[in-house]
Amino acid sequence: MAQRAGNADLPLHGGRVPRWLGDRMTRLGTMITEAIVHHYGRDEFLRRLAHPFWFQSFGAVMGMDWHSSGITTSVIGALKRGLTPLSGELGIHVCGGRGQHSRKTPGELVSIGDRIGFDGARLAEASRLVAKVDSAAVQDGFDLYLHGFIVSDDAKWVVVQQGMNGDRRQARRYHWLSEGLESFVNSPHAAIEGRGQGEIINLADRRAARSRASQLDLLSALGPDGLVRELAVIESGGAPAAPVQPMLPHLVMPAHHDVRESDVNMRRLHGNFAAAADRGPKDFEELLLVPGVGARTVKALAMVAEVVHGTPCRFSDPARFSLAHGGKDRHPFPVPLKVYDETINVMKSAVQKGRLGREEELAALRRLDEQSRRLERYVTGPDLKExxxxxxxxxxxxxxxxxxxxxxxxxEDQRDGPTSAANVRTGY
Structure with a gap:
């Protein structure tokens, strides 16, 4: 049975992803996906997408705003652009998207099913049911506006969809995973992310099975007028209060734009940086022969390697992964495009050689991640502000x-550099 993994606060941000970043997110996201599929298979990639902490870290390492709702749209968009040309090779298909693209999901699934050989109509129905559950059965004040459906050739799938509450300027992201799914109305979510809004009506929780049955019984026995009378009795205090459901674990994504030390597990960050300094020279022949790659890029690669190889507990601080390539809004710092492009080149080289059975560079990246975990137990380093x-x-x-x-x-006299946009040249 699929289980909820938790929830998280997501500030609702507007705007758009500039093309210079969107194109790079597409390339890096594709390379990371290929590396995961190469090492762990398609099913594991779907499990990663269904994990809300990993998903947020994935977007952060690609230079998107580390805490905002925009990660959902930009990651789904980047994967759709990057993986669609490789769908025949990887066997992964990304459908849907934001707004009008979400409504095209059933048709896309039917078309892919006809081409690949699975029951696209059944998956189209699953897509509609997922949207109905999160818009009607889970009444939490968020209106759905994004629906991404990622399916493999063997008809396993993950859904990532997001709703917004405009009054509160907040978003909630919902994750579904087909693996182990037995019912669409009995605790089907892999995870839900969003700021707590107090008690909500969640008729998709397995604990609501009696409630769902009782509602049907009441409607049959009392009719609409009888239900109105019963509601009046409850509101007047004539019925006992229902027990409060236990809270699920959740990741709180704060409203502040700047990355603070409280947002980052510094022990892990120091481990990433120490591994880059220690492992980089040892693996120079395998990892660093791509022209232009230097020490700063190896730091970014240490965090990319963790996104590829890390276990779920490693992603409790998604802000840390924004230290790889910064953020488009200058938080924690502007996107260093030279570093970003070098990271893409290294990943591209490693993945392409891995396809041909030459594992040296992919193995070097894995060792980089392993060394991070070993070193973080005892290394120290500068604070986040430094x-x-x-x-x-x-x-x-x-x-x-x-x-x-x-x-x-x-x-030197620009004391407010890290937090001010006044010291940059404008223009795209």
Missing amino acids: IVAGEFRDSARLGGRSVFGWEAEHQ
Whole structure:
């Protein structure tokens, strides 16, 4: 039986992903997907997508706003663009999307089913049911606006969909996984993310089975007028209060834009950086022969390697992964495009050689992740403010860019550099 993994707060952000970042997210997201499928198979990739903490970390390592609702849209979009040309090779198909694209999901599934050989009509019905459960059976104040359906050639699937509450400026993301799913109305979610809104009506919880049956009985026995009378009795205090359901574990994504030390597991971050310093020289022949790759890129690769190889408990602090390639809104720092492009080149080289049976570079990335976990038990390093300040000092040299434009050369008198957009050149 699929179980909920928890929930998380997601500030609702507007705007768009600029093309210079969206194209890179597509390429890096595709390379990470290929690496996961290569090492662990398609089923594991679907399980990762159904894990809300991993999903948020995946978006953060790609340079998207680390805490916002926009990660959902941008990650689904990047995967659809990047994996569609490789669907014949990987056997993974991304359907749906935001707004009008979500409504095309059933038709896409039928078309893919006709081409691949699975029952697309049955999956189209599953898509509709998933949307109905999260919009009607789970009455939590969020209106669905995004529906992504990712399916493999053997008809296993994961759904990631998101709703918004405009009044509260918050979003809630829902994760579904077909693996082990026995019922669409009996605790089917793999996870739900979103800020707690107090007690909600969740008729899709297995604990609501008696409630669902009772509602049908009441409707049959009392009719609409009788239900109105019963409701009046309850509201007047004539019926005992229902027990409060236990709260699920949840990841709280804060409203503040800046990445703070409280958002990051510094022990793990220091482990990432120490592994980059220690492992990089040892693996130079396997990992660093891609032209232009330097020490800063190896730091980013350590976090990319963790997204590929890390276990679920490793993603409790998604903000840490924004230290790989920054964020488009300059938090924690502008996206260092030279580093980003070097990361893509290394991943591309490793994946392409891995397809041909040459595992040296993929093995080097795995060792980088293993070393991070070993070193984090005892290494120390600078605090987060010092790390971020260093990134801002180097930003222009590393091709720093954000939605505000390219980064100017650092000046010592720009004391507010890390938090101000006034010191950047505008333009895209």
